[in-house]
Amino acid sequence: MTMIDIPSTIRISLRAIRVNKMRSALTMLGIIIGVGAVITMISVGSGARQRISEQISSMGSNLIMILSGATTQGGIRMGTGTQPTLTLGDAQAIQRECPAVQYSAPTHGGTAQVIFGNQNWSTAVTGTTPEMLYVREWQLTEGRNFTNDDIRSAAKVCLLGKTVVENLFGGIDPLGQVIRIKKVPFTVIGVLESKGQSPTGQDQDDVIYIPVTTSQKKIFGTPFAGSVRMIMVKAKSAEDLPLAENQITELLRQRHRIGPRQENDFTVRNLTQMMEAQEQSAKVMTMLLAAIASVSLLVGGIGIMNIMLVSVTERTREIGIRMAVGAKTWDIRLQFIIEALTLSIIGGIVGIIIGIGTSELISSTSGWNTLVSPFSVILAFGFSVLVGVFFGFYPAYKASMLKPIDALRYE
Amino acid sequence: MALIDVSGLCKTYVMGEVKLNALCGVTTSIQRGEFISIMGPSGSGKSTFMNIIGCLDTPTEGSYRLDGIDVRGLSRDQLAEVRNKKIGFVFQGFNLLPRTSAIENVELPLIYSAVSGKERFERAMEALRVVGLQDRSHHMPNQLSGGQQQRVAIARALVNRAPIILADEPTGNLDTKTSNEIMELLVTLNQDSGITIVIVTHEADIAEYSKRKIRFLDGRIVSGN
Ligand SMILES: Nc1ncnc2c1ncn2[C@@H]1O[C@H](COP(=O)(O)OP(=O)(O)OP(=O)(O)O)[C@@H](O)[C@H]1O
Numbered sequence: 001m002t003m004i005d006i007p008s009t010i011r012i013s014l015r016a017i018r019v020n021k022m023r024s025a026l027t028m029l030g031i032i033i034g035v036g037a038v039i040t041m042i043s044v045g046s047g048a049r050q051r052i053s054e055q056i057s058s059m060g061s062n063l064i065m066i067l068s069g070a071t072t073q074g075g076i077r078m079g080t081g082t083q084p085t086l087t088l089g090d091a092q093a094i095q096r097e098c099p100a101v102q103y104s105a106p107t108h109g110g111t112a113q114v115i116f117g118n119q120n121w122s123t124a125v126t127g128t129t130p131e132m133l134y135v136r137e138w139q140l141t142e143g144r145n146f147t148n149d150d151i152r153s154a155a156k157v158c159l160l161g162k163t164v165v166e167n168l169f170g171g172i173d174p175l176g177q178v179i180r181i182k183k184v185p186f187t188v189i190g191v192l193e194s195k196g197q198s199p200t201g202q203d204q205d206d207v208i209y210i211p212v213t214t215s216q217k218k219i220f221g222t223p224f225a226g227s228v229r230m231i232m233v234k235a236k237s238a239e240d241l242p243l244a245e246n247q248i249t250e251l252l253r254q255r256h257r258i259g260p261r262q263e264n265d266f267t268v269r270n271l272t273q274m275m276e277a278q279e280q281s282a283k284v285m286t287m288l289l290a291a292i293a294s295v296s297l298l299v300g301g302i303g304i305m306n307i308m309l310v311s312v313t314e315r316t317r318e319i320g321i322r323m324a325v326g327a328k329t330w331d332i333r334l335q336f337i338i339e340a341l342t343l344s345i346i347g348g349i350v351g352i353i354i355g356i357g358t359s360e361l362i363s364s365t366s367g368w369n370t371l372v373s374p375f376s377v378i379l380a381f382g383f384s385v386l387v388g389v390f391f392g393f394y395p396a397y398k399a400s401m402l403k404p405i406d407a408l409r410y411e
Numbered sequence: 412m413a414l415i416d417v418s419g420l421c422k423t424y425v426m427g428e429v430k431l432n433a434l435c436g437v438t439t440s441i442q443r444g445e446f447i448s449i450m451g452p453s454g455s456g457k458s459t460f461m462n463i464i465g466c467l468d469t470p471t472e473g474s475y476r477l478d479g480i481d482v483r484g485l486s487r488d489q490l491a492e493v494r495n496k497k498i499g500f501v502f503q504g505f506n507l508l509p510r511t512s513a514i515e516n517v518e519l520p521l522i523y524s525a526v527s528g529k530e531r532f533e534r535a536m537e538a539l540r541v542v543g544l545q546d547r548s549h550h551m552p553n554q555l556s557g558g559q560q561q562r563v564a565i566a567r568a569l570v571n572r573a574p575i576i577l578a579d580e581p582t583g584n585l586d587t588k589t590s591n592e593i594m595e596l597l598v599t600l601n602q603d604s605g606i607t608i609v610i611v612t613h614e615a616d617i618a619e620y621s622k623r624k625i626r627f628l629d630g631r632i633v634s635g636n
């Protein structure tokens with residue numbers, strides 16, 4: 001025979017919120033801070049992750065790096081690259097003979113002073129082959145790639161990264177201009193599109209590519225004929241990576257005449273795995289941030305429970321009066337549930353607005369990437385409503401079970 | 412048939428080892444339209460008795476029929492309904508909702524019996540007019556004098572046309588002049604509207620307003636039955 005007048009109950013609840021302004025504001029504050037913190041933290045974390053995966057894909061996909069020198073030698077750890085063992089021939093043979101490899105490109109070179117007119121700039125000058133742009137999935141904004149003729153003839157031509165163009169040329173179109181690398185004149189035949197930072201924080205656009213042969217013979221020299229520092233390889237697909245690694249190792253052991261019991265004089269590294277490890281750590285960071293923020297949401301929830309408990313206790317007489325004039329069990333419970341729900345919904349909405357605002361502020365002031373995901377908004381809001389109802393219901397339930405006389409007599 | 416009919420009513424409080432009989436074998440009946448005052452020394456069980464007949468508390472033993480209904484068999488919500496429809500309370504400490512206007516306090520019993528907004532307002536205004544406070548309808552309790560607050564409480568007791576008003580020391584917090592005004596109001600309600608009124612008081616001259624006096628001593632009725 002319980003009949004509950006819902007609209008009146010809602011009106012009573014809203015009145016009670018208005019009548020107790022300070023208490024309502026404090027209750028909401030807990031939720032606002034909790035929801036805001038969760039949204040902000042998750043947005044910072046997922047922003048960082050998004051940025052890392054952008055940087056990783058900017059490196060090019062399915063990459064393998066081959067460095068000269070063994071990782072260990074006779075039990076003594078040697079730095080890779082300590083002994084030059086790789087050659088241009090190796091790079092070309094890998095592409096020709098390993099079926100799982102799509103492209104292979106050598107690198108050779110170092111840092112050099114570059115001059116154009118009265119401007120000068122110190123940058124990484126890398127000798128390579130036309131395949132480099134395919135390995136790195138790198139486009140030209142203008143001009144052309146190297147040709148095999150450029151390599152054969154050790155032509156004095158170069159491709160410039162965007163940072164180099166900006167520092168040497170200002171507003172002038174670099175195409176066809178002549179720059180000097182270690183005093184040797186080079187004609188600019190192309191400009192590379194911008195790639196931004198690498199996952200390790202280097203400016204990938206601060207680079208000049210020249211034909212590998214030119215680098216070997218005219219600029220940096222070689223310890224022995226055809227020697228290169230490193231070979232970069234693009235496998236046909238992600239699934240082909242392990243296969244490509246095996247094929248490369250086998251081929252190089254043959255070419256370097258390494259006996260069955262001897263160690264490799266080169267090191268093969270799967271770049272994708274290294275990158276994935278970094279992405280993984282960013283994921284962990286996001287989770288960590290979310291965990292920290294969840295604690296504040298929980299604290300906010302406990303705040304609501306405290307205030308609801310105190311408020312129900314403080315209002316025990318009010319509950320007694322209501323019971324004396326005819327309020328039934330669910331009239332009392334609903335009143336407090338609706339109060340808690342209203343507070344946590346309003347608090348949740350304000351928290352979302354503040355969370356999104358703070359994320360924007362962080363990204364505009366610190367330059368960090370932030371990414372507000374709908375998931376984090378739903379999570380934070382849902383949790384705050386749940387917390388509100390749960391912690392609101394418990395004290396209301398307790399109050400509704402009091403004997404009217406005990407509620408009225410409550411001091 | 413008597414409006415209130417109790418027999419063998421006992422209320423025992425157990426506090427640890429000690430058992431305390433606040434009421435012990437109270438048997439009485441109250442007829443429709445009576446004006447009764449209950450007297451007796453402090454701790455004699457007057458309030459305990461009032462709370463039980465007001466369905467705010469339950470007896471340990473004994474039977475209670477209110478308007479023909481056996482109250483002991485009712486559920487919490489059914490008791491709430493009985494309080495809502497049959498009983499108006501007036502307390503020594505007024506017991507108005509704080510920060511809530513006079514009219515809204517008076518409307519409260521109507522909210523819990525699902526009376527619509529417009530009718531609720533009209534009936535609450537009418538009740539305030541009966542107690543002479545129609546021009547104070549939007550005052551908060553703390554903007555009203557003690558006597559005025561008690562009038563609001565009486566209006567709240569009247570508003571749902573309950574046949575009984577139970578008033579536990581309604582003048583306990585008021586001066587003599589205001590006390591007499593409140594008592595005259597209750598007498599008017601008793602005579603004009605036929606509302607049954609039961610009050611508890613310590614003061615002999617307040618008790619003089621009633622037609623019948625019941626005396627309590629140590630949880631028993633010693634006279635007035
Ligand atoms: N909740 C309770 N727990 C234990 N004992 C109680 C409780 N309520 C009342 N009592 C005891 O019951 C007895 C009767 O109390 P009651 O309040 O009915 O007295 P009273 O006649 O109204 O007194 P007064 O004139 O002072 O208001 C008292 O001895 C009191 O201590």
Ligand SMILES: [Mg+2]
Pocket residue numbers: 457458459579
């Ligand atoms: Mg008393």
